[in-house]
Amino acid sequence: MLDAAFMCRWMTATADAVDRDEARLTDLDSAIGDADHGANLRRGFTAVAAALGKEPPGTPGAVLALAGRQLISTVGGASGPLYGTLLRRMGKELGDADEVTREQLARALGAGVAAVGLLGGAAAGDKTMLDALLPAVDALGESFGAAADAAGAGAAATVPLRARKGRASYLGERSVGHQDPGAASAALLIGALVEAAA
Structure with missing residues (x-):
């Protein structure tokens, strides 16, 4: 069972991962974003x-x-509202329970990802964070490691895609050949679950 302390570890592990990978995320974003x-x-x-x-x-x-x-209150650009929506919707889905199962967390992640899709008008294959998150939802029922692997593979699979949503979509064909930074950061978020569980 997963309690509040687990979720705190997950968020702290995500913060550490983003801190470590800040330069890489910025490099990815400099190619097709801001x-x-x-x-x-x-x-x-x-x-x-x-x-x-x-x-x-x-x-x-x-x-x-x-x-x-x-x-939502501290991050500029699109990523604040998108990640904020993801986590808030997950929180709402989990409700007031003191502990949740991994399966319940997977369902909550699914609800959060659906909310992000609605907010951004994006779907699988649009070269966005959803390309990492959607495979993770399915794999999370199996294990944290499977979800992390699926998210990482999903992020890597954005390289050959042409962006259809977000700022990168303005580049058209020039967006091909670059990994989507949102998918890369989403893979960090899901990968941090493994660390939180360790």
Whole structure:
């Protein structure tokens, strides 16, 4: 069973991963975006970790809802609202339960990903964070490791795609051959589940 402490570890592990990979995320974004994805996400998840360190909520859902609110209020560009929506919707889905199963977390992730798709008008194959998140939803029922592998493979698979949503879509064919930075950061988020569970 997964409790509030697990969710706090997940968010802290994500903050550490984004911190480590900030330069790579920025490099990816400089090729097809604004070159600010790494810095923006680092600011957001640093704020999340700080807020959770001050006053950690008592339930898994409340932890994710707080993280989502922090991201929306501290991250500029599209990634704040998108990641904020993902985590807030997950928190809402988990409700007030003191502990949840991995299967319940997978269902909550599915609900969060659906909300992100609605917000951004994106679908699988559009070269967005969804290309990493959608495979992770299916694999999370199996294990955290399977979800991390699926998200990583999904992010890598964005390289040959032409962007159909987001800023990269303005580049048309020039977006081909670059990994989507949102998919790369989404893979970090899912990969951090393995660390939280260790």
